[in-house]
Amino acid sequence: MAEFSDLYEKHVQKVYRFLLMLTENELQAEELTQETFYKAFLHIDRFEGRSSIYTWLCQIGKNEWLQECRRKKPVSFETVGEIATENRLEDDYLQKNQIEHARSALLKLHDPYKEVLILRIYGELPFSEIAALFNYSESWAKVTFFRGKQKLKKEMEELK
CATH class of the missing domain: 1.10.1740.10 (RNA polymerase sigma factor, region 2, helix turn helix motif)
Known part of the structure; x- marks a missing residue:
C-alpha cells in the first residue's frame, strides 16, 4: 500500500x-x-x-x-451564454482566448498527430514511450511530432 x-x-x-x-x-x-x-x-x-x-x-x-x-450530453446554448457573460479581466480573457485558440487548433488535428502532440507536450512523455504506445519506432514518434507541430501551426493560422 x-x-x-x-x-x-x-x-x-x-x-x-x-x-x-x-x-x-x-x-x-x-x-x-x-x-x-x-x-x-x-x-x-x-x-x-x-x-x-x-x-x-x-x-x-x-x-x-x-x-x-x-x-x-452536448453543451446547451444556455450554458454557453452563462460562460460568455461572466465578468473577467481583459488580460485573463486574452490569455484564455489564446489558450483556447491553441487547444481548438490542436483538437482539429487528425490522429496520430493530435495524440502524439498531447502525449509529448501535456503528458511530457519521451518519444520512446510514445512510440511504444503506438507500436512504432522512436523515429516515427519524432517525425510524427515534428509534422504535427507544422500542422498545428498551419491550423492556428487558419483559425485567425
Whole structure:
C-alpha cells in the first residue's frame, strides 16, 4: 500500500495536467485523475512493464475520458451564454482566448498527430514511450511530432 501511495504522489500532478488538457475542465480533470488512480490501484497486477508506469496511467486516464465523452450530453446554448457573460479581466480573457485558440487548433488535428502532440507536450512523455504506445519506432514518434507541430501551426493560422 505504501508503494502505491508513493506512486500516486510521484505521478498525480502530471496525470492531472494531461487530463486537464483533454477535458479543458478542472473539476472533470480532477475527477478523472481520481478515477484513473482508483482503476490503477484495482488493476496494478495487469501492469506489464512494456512502458513506464506514467504512460500506463495516462492510457487509463485517456480511456476514462473517452468513456466520459461517450456518456456526455452536448453543451446547451444556455450554458454557453452563462460562460460568455461572466465578468473577467481583459488580460485573463486574452490569455484564455489564446489558450483556447491553441487547444481548438490542436483538437482539429487528425490522429496520430493530435495524440502524439498531447502525449509529448501535456503528458511530457519521451518519444520512446510514445512510440511504444503506438507500436512504432522512436523515429516515427519524432517525425510524427515534428509534422504535427507544422500542422498545428498551419491550423492556428487558419483559425485567425
